[in-house]
Amino acid sequence: MRISTANSYDNTIALLTKRQAELAAQQERVTTGKRVMKASDDPVAATLAETAANRLARTTADLRALEASRTSLQQAESGLAESGDLIQKVRDLLVTAGNATFTDAEREDVAKQLEGLREQLIAVANRKDNAGRTLYGGLGGASVPFVDLYGPSGNGVQFEGQRGQAAAGNSALPQALDGDAIWMRVPQGNGSFTLTLPNTNTGNVHTTMGEVTDVALLTGDDYDITFAEVAGVMQYTVTNVSTGTPVAGHVGQPFVANRTIEFDGMSLEMRGVPAAGDSVELRPVTAPTDIFSVVQSAVDALRYNGPNESAHHTQAMARAITEVDAGHDRVLAARGRAGEWLNRADSLNSQMENRSVDLKTEQSRLEDLDMIKGLSDLEMQRVGFEAAIQSYAQVQRLSLFNAIS
Known part of the structure; x- marks a missing residue:
């Protein structure tokens, strides 16, 4: 099989073009990193x-x-x-x-x-x-x-x-x-009930905020503590307003200032001196308030x-x-x-x-890119490309007339 000189030159040019493209690509890699x-x-x-x-x-x-x-x-x-x-x-x-x-x-x-x-x-x-x-x-x-x-x-x-x-x-x-x-x-109030004084009070009775002593005994009902003077003695009575019945053990009891009373799982301390007809209203908390x-x-x-x-x-x-x-x-x-x-x-x-x-x-x-390897590869491709160009230039000048002479 005979290979023409032109075909050989074409293959060489294609190879040089490929190496030039590879060199350009490597230069771009080095430039961009x-x-x-x-x-x-x-x-x-x-x-x-x-x-x-x-x-x-x-x-x-x-x-x-x-x-x-x-x-x-x-x-x-x-x-x-x-x-x-x-x-x-x-x-x-x-x-x-x-x-x-x-x-x-x-x-x-x-x-x-x-x-x-x-x-x-x-x-x-x-x-x-x-x-x-x-x-x-x-x-x-x-x-x-x-x-x-x-x-x-x-x-x-x-x-x-x-x-x-x-x-x-x-x-x-x-x-x-x-x-x-x-x-x-x-x-x-205290989170469970509130204690307030009606504006009709004429004495100076007031209370602490009270506390829950037994959650299991709480009824959630309204209560009133009323005061009356009987035979010269100030007495108090606790009434369950919701049911309309007095609380056992707290009916007509002598009032003693600063003494704690306890009923239906709640306790409070009454202070001051009440007047006949005064009262304290105890109400369960049903909703929160705001600051x-x-x-x-x-x-x-x-x-x-x-x-x-x-x-x-x-x-x-x-x-x-x-x-x-x-x-x-x-x-x-x-x-x-x-x-x-x-x-x-x-x-x-x-x-x-x-x-x-x-x-x-x-x-x-x-x-x-590994810059050290990239630069090394770039230099190798550059040297190889230059050598290929020089070799191609030398081969291109060869002819049969040079050999005859």
Whole structure:
């Protein structure tokens, strides 16, 4: 079989072109630092690198979402800290207002301070984050979650947000807290029942907030403690208003100040000196109150100027302090939960950053070029290409006439 000179030259040119393309490709790899620039370079590595890139993109997005949640939580936790300080100031004023020697003017001064603190509490509850989202709107639904409707025909502060708390995920945390659960679910009285004095009382009898001694004996009924003077002796009678029957063992009993009485799983201590016809109303707690109503009720009590205002002030301040303490506990619990989420955010952030580093390392291992080997291969291909060109030039000049001469 005879191979023509032209065919030999064509094959040589094709080989040189191929080597030139390989040299150009290697130069591009060295320039970009990438070993795999398209799927055909290494199909398996390209597929795995694309998978790593997708996971890295999702992790980066999760990090951004986590950072936004953490920023909101930090602002919410700061607001709860401020709310706790305001509630503590309210409590201090309530203790001060319990001074029996205070004049009406001094009580009015305390009432005005309490009104100012109430307004500050509402402002904190309506606070927003840097993105304009409410921090305590629960699941959303209102740009101003706490609306103050207090007035002659109003109902105090109403929660206009959506109750509930978004659950924390593996890569995201809630960006808003349930303000309803924080400020609008304060137990009334001691949490089981309340003790109040009718405005018709003329004596100075008042009571402690009472406590539950046996849950199994609780009836959930309404009770009245009435006082009457019989043969010069002040007596009290406990009546179950719901059933209309007196409580056994507490009918016509001599009144002794500062003595604890106990009935139907409840106990309380009566203080002061009652007048005939006075009474104390004991009612079971059927619904929670809110911290704003607690403060406003204390303000209203301080401005009460009816009969025997001293006993009413003492009773109202004692109840307000008890409820404020319960409200403060809820704020502290919410702040603790926010702190736990912030700690979790730090942990998640560390985990996702480590994951990002791992994914970048994996992607680099699959795509990037070993620069030392790449430069070495480039130099070898360059030298080989130059040698091939020089050899081809020498062979191209050969002819039969050169051999004859």
